[in-house]
Amino acid sequence: MQHVVTHGTFELDGGSWEVDNNIWLVGDDSDVVVFDAAHDATPIIEAVDGRNVVAVVCTHGHNDHVTVAPELGHALDAPVLLHRGDAVLWRMTHPDKDFRAVADGDTVRVAGTELRALHTPGHSPGSVCWYAREIGPGPGVVFSGDTLFSGGPGATGRSFSDFPTILQSISERLGTLPADTVVHTGHGDSTTVGDEIVNFEQWVARGH
Template identity: 80%
Template sequence: MSNPIERVVTHGTFELDGGSWEVDNNIWVVGDDSEVVVFDAAHDAGPIVMSVGGRHVVAVVCTHGHNDHVTVAPELGKALDAPVLMHSADEVLWRMTHPEKDFRAVSDGDSLRVGGIELRALHTPGHSPGSVCWHAPDLNAVFSGDTLFQGGPGATGRSYSDFPTILESISGRLGKLPGETIVYTGHGDTTTVGDEIVHYDEWVARGS
């Protein structure tokens, strides 16, 4: 089997509250030689389709509804004949980018199976109301979207976000995972749960 976790990086803009920021996004293609799940269809469908390479796509999963994570989700879902999944609490954000396109709602505890790998949804609000991390115990991995990065929690300074809520999500959900769990982030480098959670008290102090 090929590497079960492949990274594609695309470049574009994140837009919210009237602002626009240049960003590089990680798209994670997870599975085996026959089927995969795509996490976060950002900016440009072409490189993602190339990475999929003709394999069956079980789902296009959006970790949250910010435009830079859903840019080409409907296009990719149609091209690859795959459902687009996202938590319904982020519908207001989704509609900012795709006012006439629909997605399939996922809930906390839902699971997907791809190439013998189980992926379980962990609802982790804070960066956005419907942020969801996906835990893959068999891969010692969690796909965190913008909930947790190398260096701390995702941003909460814009609409529909809340710092105390993201801290609670990290401590109550991600912090309960084994410390060696690798965190595959929405932007930037990977980290581990253990390397980040040791700084939790510093994050709390930062927000007080």
């Protein structure tokens, strides 16, 4: 697994914020899946290094996660995957480009690993976490996008987002995974399901 960080802006509801985004590459020396397409295609293409790209997977449709998705799809000859619930968000960034819709339970296979889509709405209507029960000899891994971070749920309070829904998604979809499942996030440091879910009641009490 490889990790690339790109820098740019997240824009929504008339606001603009400087952000660093994590891009994750899963695969082997021949085939790879790219998680998220943030800001700048060049370092992502360099990390792919000529391998076959099975898919460019967008965890959700906010502009900082799909910035260069069509460009990557074209350059890497790969489908761009996104949940149809985020079609409106996608069109805000790419009004004349298409994506391949994914649904809860869909799978992508790469280098002997099965990645399963877990629809986790709340941060956005179409947010999807991708779970692999095992990658190599270690524990399971989930690529959470902006659904779950080290420190709590992804930000809500903007258009298209809903705090009770993201709490339900985390409880029902991520909270049931093994506690040692590694959470690779869309921004910031990785964590584990167990380290975060113990704080669930505090998130509920916070209410936003």
